[in-house]
Amino acid sequence: MHNLTTRHCGACDRGLRSDDAVCPACGTATPLPDDANQIALFDAPPPLGVRGSVEVPGFIARALHPRHTPRWRAVAALLALSLAVQLIYVERDTLAQDARWRPWIERLCAFSGCTLSPWREPAAFAIIERSVQPNPDVPGVLHIRATFRNRAPFAQAWPLLELRLLDINGAATGARRFSADEYLGTAPDSATVAPGQSVNARLDVLDPGRNTLSFEFAFL
Numbered sequence: 001m002h003n004l005t006t007r008h009c010g011a012c013d014r015g016l017r018s019d020d021a022v023c024p025a026c027g028t029a030t031p032l033p034d035d036a037n038q039i040a041l042f043d044a045p046p047p048l049g050v051r052g053s054v055e056v057p058g059f060i061a062r063a064l065h066p067r068h069t070p071r072w073r074a075v076a077a078l079l080a081l082s083l084a085v086q087l088i089y090v091e092r093d094t095l096a097q098d099a100r101w102r103p104w105i106e107r108l109c110a111f112s113g114c115t116l117s118p119w120r121e122p123a124a125f126a127i128i129e130r131s132v133q134p135n136p137d138v139p140g141v142l143h144i145r146a147t148f149r150n151r152a153p154f155a156q157a158w159p160l161l162e163l164r165l166l167d168i169n170g171a172a173t174g175a176r177r178f179s180a181d182e183y184l185g186t187a188p189d190s191a192t193v194a195p196g197q198s199v200n201a202r203l204d205v206l207d208p209g210r211n212t213l214s215f216e217f218a219f220l
Contacts, residue, residue, distance in 0.1 A: 009030060010030065011023065011028040012028070016030060089114065092109065092116060093117045096117065097119065097120065099153060102119065102154055118156055118157035119155060119157070120156055120157055121156060122219040124150060124151045124152035125148050125159055126149055126151055127147070127148050128148065128149050129146070129147040130145065130217070131146075132144045132215065134207070138204070140206060141204050141207060142207050143202070143203075143204055144163065144203040144205060144215070145200070145201070145202055146161075146183075146200075147198055148161075148198070148199055148217075149196065149199070150195055150197050152195055153195055154195055155192035155195060156192055156193055157193075158179075158180035158191075159219040160177050160178065160220040161178045161218075161219060162178075162219070163175065163176055163177075163178065163203060163217060164217070164218065165208050165214075165215050166212065166214045167211050167212060167213060168213050173211055173212050174212070177220065178201075178203060182203075183202065183203055184199075184201065
Protein backbone atom coordinates (compact mmCIF):
# COMPACT_ATOMS: atom_id res chain seq x y z
CA MET A 1 0.00 0.00 0.00
CA HIS A 2 1.25 3.46 -0.91
CA ASN A 3 1.38 6.05 1.83
CA LEU A 4 0.76 9.76 1.43
CA THR A 5 3.78 11.92 2.16
CA THR A 6 4.21 15.62 2.61
CA ARG A 7 4.80 16.00 -1.12
CA HIS A 8 2.37 18.33 -2.89
CA CYS A 9 1.77 19.21 -6.50
CA GLY A 10 3.45 22.47 -7.40
CA ALA A 11 0.55 23.45 -9.69
CA CYS A 12 -2.60 22.65 -7.68
CA ASP A 13 -1.16 21.82 -4.20
CA ARG A 14 -2.77 18.39 -4.28
CA GLY A 15 -1.22 15.87 -1.89
CA LEU A 16 0.85 13.23 -3.68
CA ARG A 17 1.83 9.63 -2.94
CA SER A 18 5.48 8.77 -2.68
CA ASP A 19 5.51 7.15 -6.14
CA ASP A 20 3.31 9.70 -7.94
CA ALA A 21 5.29 11.00 -10.87
CA VAL A 22 2.21 12.80 -12.25
CA CYS A 23 -0.41 14.70 -10.20
CA PRO A 24 -3.68 12.69 -10.42
CA ALA A 25 -5.68 15.94 -10.16
CA CYS A 26 -4.14 18.21 -12.79
CA GLY A 27 -1.71 15.96 -14.64
CA THR A 28 1.37 18.06 -13.81
CA ALA A 29 4.62 16.07 -13.87
CA THR A 30 6.47 16.01 -10.55
CA PRO A 31 9.95 14.63 -9.76
CA LEU A 32 10.24 11.59 -7.59
CA PRO A 33 12.22 12.11 -4.35
CA ASP A 34 14.72 9.37 -5.19
CA ASP A 35 15.39 10.46 -8.77
CA ALA A 36 18.22 13.01 -8.58
CA ASN A 37 18.27 13.49 -12.35
CA GLN A 38 14.59 14.40 -12.45
CA ILE A 39 14.97 16.76 -9.47
CA ALA A 40 17.84 18.49 -11.28
CA LEU A 41 15.65 18.97 -14.36
CA PHE A 42 12.88 20.55 -12.32
CA ASP A 43 15.26 22.79 -10.38
CA ALA A 44 15.76 26.38 -11.52
CA PRO A 45 18.67 26.63 -13.97
CA PRO A 46 21.88 28.18 -12.69
CA PRO A 47 22.57 31.85 -13.52
CA LEU A 48 24.04 32.57 -16.93
CA GLY A 49 27.79 32.16 -16.89
CA VAL A 50 27.78 29.74 -13.94
CA ARG A 51 28.44 26.09 -14.75
CA GLY A 52 25.68 23.98 -13.27
CA SER A 53 25.06 20.32 -12.95
CA VAL A 54 22.70 20.25 -15.98
CA GLU A 55 24.30 20.31 -19.41
CA VAL A 56 22.52 22.78 -21.71
CA PRO A 57 22.23 21.66 -25.36
CA GLY A 58 24.51 23.55 -27.71
CA PHE A 59 21.79 25.12 -29.86
CA ILE A 60 20.12 26.54 -26.72
CA ALA A 61 23.41 27.88 -25.43
CA ARG A 62 24.07 29.62 -28.76
CA ALA A 63 20.59 31.19 -28.70
CA LEU A 64 21.13 32.40 -25.13
CA HIS A 65 24.61 33.70 -25.86
CA PRO A 66 24.64 34.99 -29.45
CA ARG A 67 28.00 36.06 -30.73
CA HIS A 68 27.71 39.57 -32.17
CA THR A 69 30.84 39.61 -34.27
CA PRO A 70 31.95 42.81 -36.05
CA ARG A 71 31.14 41.17 -39.39
CA TRP A 72 27.52 40.54 -38.44
CA ARG A 73 27.19 44.05 -37.02
CA ALA A 74 28.48 45.47 -40.30
CA VAL A 75 26.04 43.33 -42.31
CA ALA A 76 23.12 44.44 -40.10
CA ALA A 77 24.11 48.10 -40.47
CA LEU A 78 24.40 47.73 -44.26
CA LEU A 79 20.94 46.12 -44.48
CA ALA A 80 19.41 48.88 -42.33
CA LEU A 81 21.02 51.55 -44.53
CA SER A 82 19.80 49.83 -47.70
CA LEU A 83 16.24 49.70 -46.33
CA ALA A 84 16.36 53.39 -45.37
CA VAL A 85 17.55 54.38 -48.86
CA GLN A 86 14.77 52.34 -50.47
CA LEU A 87 12.12 53.99 -48.28
CA ILE A 88 13.47 57.45 -49.12
CA TYR A 89 13.48 56.58 -52.83
CA VAL A 90 9.84 55.44 -52.75
CA GLU A 91 8.69 58.48 -50.76
CA ARG A 92 11.00 60.96 -52.51
CA ASP A 93 8.25 63.18 -53.95
CA THR A 94 6.58 63.56 -50.55
CA LEU A 95 9.86 64.19 -48.72
CA ALA A 96 11.01 66.63 -51.42
CA GLN A 97 8.16 69.00 -50.51
CA ASP A 98 9.94 69.62 -47.19
CA ALA A 99 12.64 72.29 -47.46
CA ARG A 100 14.87 70.37 -45.02
CA TRP A 101 14.81 67.22 -47.16
CA ARG A 102 14.79 68.78 -50.62
CA PRO A 103 18.60 69.21 -51.06
CA TRP A 104 19.29 65.62 -49.96
CA ILE A 105 16.60 64.17 -52.24
CA GLU A 106 17.95 66.17 -55.19
CA ARG A 107 21.43 64.75 -54.56
CA LEU A 108 20.01 61.23 -54.35
CA CYS A 109 18.21 61.67 -57.69
CA ALA A 110 21.30 63.22 -59.28
CA PHE A 111 23.26 60.11 -58.25
CA SER A 112 20.61 57.50 -59.11
CA GLY A 113 19.04 59.24 -62.12
CA CYS A 114 15.53 59.29 -60.63
CA THR A 115 12.98 61.98 -61.45
CA LEU A 116 11.61 64.43 -58.89
CA SER A 117 8.37 66.38 -58.94
CA PRO A 118 8.80 70.18 -58.93
CA TRP A 119 8.58 72.01 -55.63
CA ARG A 120 5.06 73.27 -54.95
CA GLU A 121 4.43 76.11 -52.53
CA PRO A 122 1.78 78.46 -54.00
CA ALA A 123 1.90 80.68 -50.90
CA ALA A 124 5.53 81.52 -51.76
CA PHE A 125 4.42 83.46 -54.87
CA ALA A 126 3.83 87.15 -54.17
CA ILE A 127 2.35 89.94 -56.25
CA ILE A 128 4.85 92.80 -56.42
CA GLU A 129 3.06 95.01 -58.97
CA ARG A 130 -0.36 95.19 -60.63
CA SER A 131 -2.51 97.49 -62.71
CA VAL A 132 -5.91 97.55 -64.43
CA GLN A 133 -7.15 99.76 -67.25
CA PRO A 134 -9.67 99.61 -70.10
CA ASN A 135 -8.44 97.89 -73.21
CA PRO A 136 -8.18 100.69 -75.81
CA ASP A 137 -8.67 98.27 -78.69
CA VAL A 138 -11.67 96.33 -77.33
CA PRO A 139 -14.53 98.22 -75.66
CA GLY A 140 -15.95 96.64 -72.49
CA VAL A 141 -12.76 94.72 -71.78
CA LEU A 142 -10.29 95.37 -68.96
CA HIS A 143 -6.57 94.83 -69.46
CA ILE A 144 -4.95 93.58 -66.22
CA ARG A 145 -1.25 93.31 -65.62
CA ALA A 146 0.39 91.64 -62.65
CA THR A 147 4.00 90.89 -61.77
CA PHE A 148 4.68 88.14 -59.25
CA ARG A 149 7.83 86.60 -57.81
CA ASN A 150 8.80 83.16 -56.56
CA ARG A 151 10.05 83.68 -53.00
CA ALA A 152 10.60 79.97 -52.35
CA PRO A 153 14.20 78.74 -51.96
CA PHE A 154 13.68 76.28 -54.80
CA ALA A 155 12.37 76.36 -58.34
CA GLN A 156 8.72 75.39 -58.40
CA ALA A 157 5.98 74.53 -60.86
CA TRP A 158 4.05 77.28 -62.57
CA PRO A 159 1.01 78.17 -60.48
CA LEU A 160 -2.58 78.66 -61.44
CA LEU A 161 -3.42 82.36 -61.14
CA GLU A 162 -6.90 83.11 -59.79
CA LEU A 163 -8.41 86.57 -60.36
CA ARG A 164 -11.16 87.56 -57.94
CA LEU A 165 -13.43 90.57 -58.49
CA LEU A 166 -14.71 92.30 -55.34
CA ASP A 167 -17.64 94.62 -54.63
CA ILE A 168 -17.78 97.58 -52.24
CA ASN A 169 -18.13 95.24 -49.27
CA GLY A 170 -15.17 93.10 -50.25
CA ALA A 171 -17.35 90.20 -51.34
CA ALA A 172 -16.38 88.31 -54.48
CA THR A 173 -18.60 89.05 -57.48
CA GLY A 174 -16.72 86.73 -59.79
CA ALA A 175 -13.55 84.67 -60.14
CA ARG A 176 -11.60 82.91 -62.83
CA ARG A 177 -8.46 80.78 -62.88
CA PHE A 178 -5.77 81.13 -65.53
CA SER A 179 -3.06 78.63 -66.46
CA ALA A 180 0.50 79.69 -67.24
CA ASP A 181 -0.19 79.45 -70.98
CA GLU A 182 -3.08 81.89 -70.57
CA TYR A 183 -1.49 84.57 -68.38
CA LEU A 184 1.82 84.42 -70.27
CA GLY A 185 0.17 84.37 -73.68
CA THR A 186 2.31 81.38 -74.71
CA ALA A 187 3.76 78.22 -73.26
CA PRO A 188 6.53 78.90 -70.69
CA ASP A 189 10.12 78.30 -71.77
CA SER A 190 10.89 76.14 -68.71
CA ALA A 191 8.88 73.73 -66.58
CA THR A 192 9.49 75.69 -63.38
CA VAL A 193 9.84 79.22 -62.00
CA ALA A 194 13.32 79.76 -60.60
CA PRO A 195 13.79 81.01 -57.03
CA GLY A 196 13.63 84.81 -57.05
CA GLN A 197 12.35 84.90 -60.65
CA SER A 198 9.73 87.55 -61.51
CA VAL A 199 6.92 86.80 -63.95
CA ASN A 200 4.76 89.25 -65.91
CA ALA A 201 1.14 88.16 -66.33
CA ARG A 202 -1.33 89.81 -68.71
CA LEU A 203 -5.06 89.17 -68.60
CA ASP A 204 -8.02 90.48 -70.58
CA VAL A 205 -11.41 90.16 -68.85
CA LEU A 206 -14.86 91.57 -69.50
CA ASP A 207 -15.62 94.75 -67.58
CA PRO A 208 -17.93 93.60 -64.72
CA GLY A 209 -19.51 97.05 -64.39
CA ARG A 210 -20.01 99.33 -61.42
CA ASN A 211 -20.70 96.54 -58.97
CA THR A 212 -17.01 95.63 -58.99
CA LEU A 213 -14.68 98.11 -57.30
CA SER A 214 -11.48 96.11 -56.81
CA PHE A 215 -9.80 92.84 -57.55
CA GLU A 216 -7.25 90.48 -55.97
CA PHE A 217 -5.06 87.54 -56.99
CA ALA A 218 -4.55 84.14 -55.48
CA PHE A 219 -2.10 81.35 -56.42
CA LEU A 220 -3.12 77.71 -56.55
